[in-house]
Amino acid sequence: MPAARESLLDAAYAALMRRPWSAVRMVDVAVSAGVSRQTLYNEFGSKDGLARALVRREADGYLAGVERALGSAAGPRDRLTATAEWTAGAARENVLVRAMLTGCWTERLPAPPLAPVPSCTAVPAQRRADGPLPTPRDFVRMVRDRAVTVLAGPGASPADTAELLRTCELVVRLALSCVAAPPGEGGMAELVRAVLPRHLV
Known part of the structure; x- marks a missing residue:
């Protein structure tokens, strides 16, 4: 992503932290990013x-964090705990992630x-935007499916994969519930x- 685009997105996010989106002005975002208003448009x-x-x-930043969490630890329990902790923490700290994950x-x-x-833009990143x-349901599915891919391993039976799908979805939904009611230290x-099924613990 070009540096100017990233700077503009940073400036827009910073402006959103200070005032409602309806009060964020394009000219102020451009000035804050140090680029022309034409560049912004x-x-x-x-x-x-x-x-x-x-x-x-x-959304991409949240999903990149999920990838890091799933790759950060050795056992299934630790990987799913890291993913749940990342999900709950990201949603508590980032208002846009919270809105995307909860639909609120x-x-x-x-x-x-x-x-x-x-879309009539020639900018690839904007065409993607x-x-x-993603809807909240899409996020649950994406995180669940990625966790299953990482944890199932080669040779997993259909029954094991189905059980793992249910377990991973439950963990994601547990993490989302912890956004509103965080558990105590070590609670996640x-x-x-x-x-978790006994064989994964």
Whole structure:
């Protein structure tokens, strides 16, 4: 992603932390990023395009964190715990991630339609942002399926894979419940342990 685009997205996110999206002005985003307003419009087309790109970037960042969590530890329990902790932590710390994972978009936030929008830009990153944005159900499915791929290993039977699908989905949904009601110290590991089949513990 070109440096100017990334700087503009950083500036837009910083502006969103200070004021509602409806009060964020394109000219202020451009000035904060140190680029011309024309560059901003060339990259995103409009304020709606900027909102879609910002939401897409935060979605990609969350999913990259899931990949790191799944690759960070040795055993299934530790990998799923790390994924659950990342999910709950990212949703608590990033208002856009929280909105995407829960579907609860407040009036302070941009709320781009999740359906694709017509795109006439030549900027590949913006064409991707103009495509469909993930729903909360999509995120649950993506994280669940990625966890199953990492944990199933070669030669897993269909029955084992089906059980793992249920377990991984339950862990993701547990993590989302912890956004509203965080467990105490070490509580996430205990929750994950409670839902894992005995052979995975």
